[in-house]
Amino acid sequence: xxxxxxxxxxxxxxxxxxxxxxxxxxxxxxxxxxxxxxxxxxxxxxxxxxxxxxxxxxxxxxxxxxxxxxx
Amino acid sequence: xxxxxxxxxxxxxxxxxxxxxxxxxxxxxxxxxxxxxxxxxxxxxxxxxxxxxxxxxxxxxxxxxxxxxxxxxxxxxxxxxxxxxxxxxxxxxxxxxxxxxxxxxxxxxxxxxxxxxxxxxxxxxxxxxxxxxxxxxxxxxxxxxxxxxxxxxxxxxxxxxxxxxxxxxxxxxxxxxxxxxxxxxxxxxxxxxxxxxxxxxxxxxxxxxxxxxxxxxxxxxxxxxxxxxxxxxxxxxxxxxxxxxxxxxxxxxxxxxxxxxxxxxxxxxxxxxxxxxxxxxxx
Numbered sequence: 001x002x003x004x005x006x007x008x009x010x011x012x013x014x015x016x017x018x019x020x021x022x023x024x025x026x027x028x029x030x031x032x033x034x035x036x037x038x039x040x041x042x043x044x045x046x047x048x049x050x051x052x053x054x055x056x057x058x059x060x061x062x063x064x065x066x067x068x069x070x071x
Numbered sequence: 072x073x074x075x076x077x078x079x080x081x082x083x084x085x086x087x088x089x090x091x092x093x094x095x096x097x098x099x100x101x102x103x104x105x106x107x108x109x110x111x112x113x114x115x116x117x118x119x120x121x122x123x124x125x126x127x128x129x130x131x132x133x134x135x136x137x138x139x140x141x142x143x144x145x146x147x148x149x150x151x152x153x154x155x156x157x158x159x160x161x162x163x164x165x166x167x168x169x170x171x172x173x174x175x176x177x178x179x180x181x182x183x184x185x186x187x188x189x190x191x192x193x194x195x196x197x198x199x200x201x202x203x204x205x206x207x208x209x210x211x212x213x214x215x216x217x218x219x220x221x222x223x224x225x226x227x228x229x230x231x232x233x234x235x236x237x238x239x240x241x242x243x244x245x246x247x248x249x250x251x252x253x254x255x256x257x258x259x260x261x262x263x264x265x266x267x268x269x270x271x272x273x274x275x276x277x278x279x280x281x282x283x284x285x286x287x288x289x290x291x292x293x294x295x296x297x298x299x300x301x302x303x304x305x306x307x308x309x310x311x312x313x314x315x316x317x318x319x320x321x322x323x324x325x326x327x328x329x330x331x332x333x334x335x336x337x338x339x340x341x342x343x344x345x346x347x348x349x350x351x352x353x354x
Contacts, residue, residue: 014265015284015302023300027181027325029203035075038084040092042334045105047091048157052123055152059088059143060112060119061075062095064311065243065344068335069179069205 040068073198074118077136083143088120092335097344103164120146123157134195166346171337176215177329178208178297180235185302185323187316199314204239207340208326211352218287218294223259226354231257231326232268234342234351236279238305238312238322245277245309246342262287264299277307279322299326 015023041047044060051058061067074080084090095116098109112121117132118139128146133139171177182204191197208231210218217224232255237244247270257266264285271278281303288296305322308315331337343351 014267014282015300017284019302020284020286020300023302023323024298024325024327027183027203027300027323028327029181029205033076034078034081035073036335038075038081038090039333040090040335042092042338043105044091044093044098044108045157047089048108048123051089052153052155052157054089056087056089057128057146057150058121058123059084059090060109060121061090061092062098062109062113062119063092063116064094064096065239065341066092066094066097066338068092068338069207 042066042068074134074136074139077140079140080136080143083140083147087147088143094339094344097167100345101164101167103168104161106164118142122150122153124153124155167344169339169343169348171331172209172211174212174215176210176294176297177331177336178210179327179329180206180208180324181327182206182238182240182322182324184238184240184316185321187318187320189317196314199241202240206235206239206342207329207336207338208235209340209343209351215294218259218297219289219292221259221262221289223257223264226352228255228257229354230342230351232270234340235326236268236270236281236301236324238279238308238315239341240312241308241314242312243309243341244312257283259287262289268301268303272307277309279303279305281322281324285326294328297326297328300324301326 047058098106108125111125112127113119117130119130120128120142122128128149129142131138131142184200188200210227214224214227217227232252233247237246251270251272253271254267254269264287266283269280281301283299283301285299286296287294301324303322304319306319329336340351
């Protein structure tokens with residue numbers, strides 16, 4: 001604990017713990033986002049196999065950068 | 072409301088379709104059965120509805136939930152289930168496919184512009200201005216081991232700086248090359264991760280200077296916490312993430328240890344896409 005305290009003392013010229021504790025939660029995505037309740041697959045082949053087994057059509061959402069969270 | 076926030080669209084996708092999200096830029100180049108199937112039904116960004124055999128039932132690239140809902144309903148009327156099984160699959164193209172590292176970790180990375188945009192009445196522009204960029208930082212076994220030992224490895228430090236300290240809130244950002252790292256201090260001591268970075272292009276037209284503070288906890292030999300914040304001033308943009316605030320603007324990033332539950336948590340980091348495995352996981 002003393003080590004952590006001393007480490008934090010020298011952070012005066014950077015981010016403070018208070019700033020961290022304010023910013024980190026502010027930068028989180030909202031909980032229970034509706035679009036993430038969709039059971040997205042990320043493999044088109046797995047989707048195709050599942051669709052054939054369940055006798056359903058496939059809906060492909062295609063973006064430059066995977067829309068589920070890379071860019 | 073975005074297309075995939077519409078309750079009717081969500082209900083249709085949850086019950087009547089198999090939904091899949093892909094990186095167009097990535098999959099269209101794959102020389103494997105997945106790439107072949109994609110090219111059969113799709114060609115660029117958008118929404119495509121098809122049968123498991125590869126018959127296209129409809130496509131669009133829309134911001135209208137009503138339009139997409141109509142297309143989904145029309146496709147359901149036309150869809151004729153087949154008894155045929157999909158063709159046998161072959162090996163995935165190794166240039167574009169990489170599973171989650173064994174004994175590795177996933178850290179969610181979120182990014183937000185914290186100010187500096189001029190006021191706008193344009194709803195679509197406002198959505199981009201308020202959007203949260205998302206990516207995943209992948210840690211391999213040796214990265215995890217370094218954290219367990221109470222240090223941060225050079226390769227992890229470089230990976231965070233080059234591939235994750237970027238503004239991805241409006242589109243795909245350019246990543247930083249090693250030569251664009253003007254300053255990179257990142258140390259882990261007594262569970263406190265702190266640092267300073269100065270990243271800047273050779274011409275000076277893009278840059279990011281930031282302070283970092285985070286906390287790493289290890290329990291029973293495993294990383295139990297990896298929370299980090301980077302906050303600083305960014306300027307400039309690349310070809311695909313323009314529309315940034317004028318001049319220097321405040322940018323914040325949060326890193327949060329994730330517990331992959333579903334496919335959405337296993338999306339390859341953007342910096343490792345396009346087959347850049349050697350660069351992303353390099354020293």
